[in-house]
Amino acid sequence: MPNPDQLSGKTIHELAARLRRLPPSCGPVRLVGVDGHAGSGKSTFAGQLARELDDAPVLHLDDIASHDELFAWTERLLAQVIAPLAEGRTAHYTPYDWRARRFGAPVALPPAPVIVVEGVGAGRRALRPYLARLLWMEVPHEESWTRGRSRDGEEQREFWEGWV
Template sequence: MHDLAARVRRLGPSCGPVRLVAVDGHAGSGKSTFAGRLAQELDDAPVLRLDDIASHEELFDWTGRLLRQVIEPFGRGRTARYAPYDWRTRRFGPPRPLPPAPVVVVEGVGAGRRALRPHLALLLWMDLPREESWARGRARDGAEQRDFWDGWVRAERAHFADDPSRPFADLLVRQRPGGYEVLPGPSGTGVATTLLTHGDEPSSLW
């Protein structure tokens, strides 16, 4: 993780003064855990979770809200303010400040969508097949979330069919026993060597 963090620090700003680093992948692929550990290595960089931007009614139709609340303020060097969504009460909460730090990690399904890519310094894709990812997510959330997952899978299939992220990823992240393997991505802009970050246990969080 140290080597990857060093690479991120060498990148130029991509959104105003901010280096936006996106962690995308299928639901259940381990994005949240990986993003958190990368952010910790980056001197506790802020993590924006797209679960806070999406909602039941807009599983993927949240681009305009993210651009208005986060991307546009960052582009002007200002503190962003976004209203996190509460998935239990089904309503958005009070605005939360997000200062324009040197690095901000954005994690969630769709973090590498076409509308966001021009603002990204780096796009990482958690490289776990979708069926395996979804099985992990379903097992984590249990039977009470079965109906939600059925709807989610349909929505995710439709999203990536129209707006895929993996072909544009700079780096692919694969979980291995005891760590993560980081490989050059399909975009052809990734590092030329394999990095293995040690000391990270696999996780099913997303």
């Protein structure tokens, strides 16, 4: 996938049209994963794609991960989001507040024709059976890390040092 800043309106429109034609992958939903390195433009691209998909919901995996479970969040995602959607029910997940370091109140995620799941790990093996399509954002590591640090500011400097 190109840098989200380089996508033309025509390109993303064509991609959205192709995604709409895919068969459902998780109950009645077409889950579209957007994965890539931290700072690679996943959230920006997912937002653009969601708008093109008639304002499709976007689930940010930063809401599922936590300081204690940077990567060990798969079971929570499967239980809170994937299982209910697979049954055609509204999912309820508890988003993590990275500044307060705690999970918040549950948020409803009703089934929709397309739901975009974006974040590091969106394409992990345990999730692939539920994805209609997986998109990968590719930018050089140094550029993505610089973008991520700039986005998150001084407050998250220590986290980025550990992440890199």
